[in-house]
Amino acid sequence: MEQAVSDAEILLVDDEPGLREAVQAYLEDSGFRVRTAANAQEGWEQLQQARPDLVITDVMMPRVDGYQFLAQLRGDDRFKALPVILLTARGMTGDRIQGYEAGCDDYIAKPFDPDELVVRVENLLRRRRETIAAVADTxxxxxxxxxxxxxxxxxxxxxxxxxxxxxxxxxxxxxxxxxxxxxxxxxxxxxxxxxxxxxxxxxxxxxxxxxxxxxxxxxxxxxxxxxxxxxxxxx
CATH class of the missing domain: 1.10.10.10 (Winged helix-like DNA-binding domain superfamily/Winged helix DNA-binding domain)
Known part of the structure; x- marks a missing residue:
């Protein structure tokens, strides 16, 4: 995973403790640094402290759901280009369309293969680096x-x-x-x-x-x- 493993930091937002801990452990075993939040409010507070390289957030959360959290991110200039993956038990086409319309970069329906999640994270981080390199002065x-x-x-x-x-x-x-x-x-x-x-x-x-x-x-x-x-x- 090259640079992704050595220095990429992920913010994982999910209200299910078991899933949150399992995904965190798998991502960390794959070489990523992972911070976690139990809900969107905690996730937002974490973002104010340090900007991660990528956000993974559940959709079905109390009070502020994943779509609303994503809208909050995209409404802030600091996070407009921040890669975001939505995790959800709702895998219908309409739900995926809603996620992409809200501005997510990828959408994964539960249950999912942890290896697939890692590959998608790697791909998003790689594309982000390539985009940055393309616009940078050479x-x-x-x-x-x-x-x-x-x-x-x-x-x-x-x-x-x-x-x-x-x-x-x-x-x-x-x-x-x-x-x-x-x-x-x-x-x-x-x-x-x-x-x-x-x-x-x-x-x-x-x-x-x-x-x-x-x-x-x-x-x-x-x-x-x-x-x-x-x-x-x-x-």
Whole structure:
């Protein structure tokens, strides 16, 4: 499972203690780090503490069901792109359609094969990494796309005082190096320029930018700059 095993963290939300413990144990045996919550409210509280790489949530839960929890996730800019798998005993086509319409990335009906769940988790994490890599600035980027990004970032930087006045403070679990990269991205620098500034390789900067995409739930440099300005993460 490569990177998925070594550093991927999963949030598992299910109100059935037996199933929750069994799925947690199986995922951890497969190399994932797993945090658990007994209901959607606990799950939401966990998300405020640290953003996982993927969420697995039951649908049939008291008070706030899985569809409502998913809607709450998709309504928050931090979690719009967070991969979500719905688990449910309801396997009818209409239920699956409802899940996909609500914004889930995969839908698994109970009872399910634990090996299948692991494979689906791996696939979602792999696709997420590939998406991040595709939008990240590479050593040989398309010049027209770079020009477009630079123009959008410069336009946002001109609005910087206004965006920062409306900034909503947000604490993210960023390393010092990630904070340094984020500040330079927010200044409109591209990966090669950041690499020179921090005396490191472009490849390393690509990795840091990809992590920032994942931690902030953004998918492009322009989204990342706006996010950092609106949440007071950049000077």
């Amino acid at each position: 050593g040989n980027p398309d010049l027209a796309e770079v020009a477009r990004q630079v123009a959008e970032i410069r336009a946002m930087l001109q609005q910087k005082p206004q965006l920062q006045t409306q900034a909503t403070p947000l604490a993210l679990d960023l390393t010092p190096r990630e904070e340094s990269v984020l500040k330079l991205v927010a200044q409109g620098l591209m990966n090669k320029e950041i690499a020179r500034e921090l005396d490191t390789s472009v490849r390393n900067i690509e990795k840091y930018v990809s992590r920032l995409f994942s931690k902030t739930g953004t998918n492009s440099r322009t989204e990342l700059v706006r996010f950092s300005l609106e949440h007071g993460l950049a000077d």
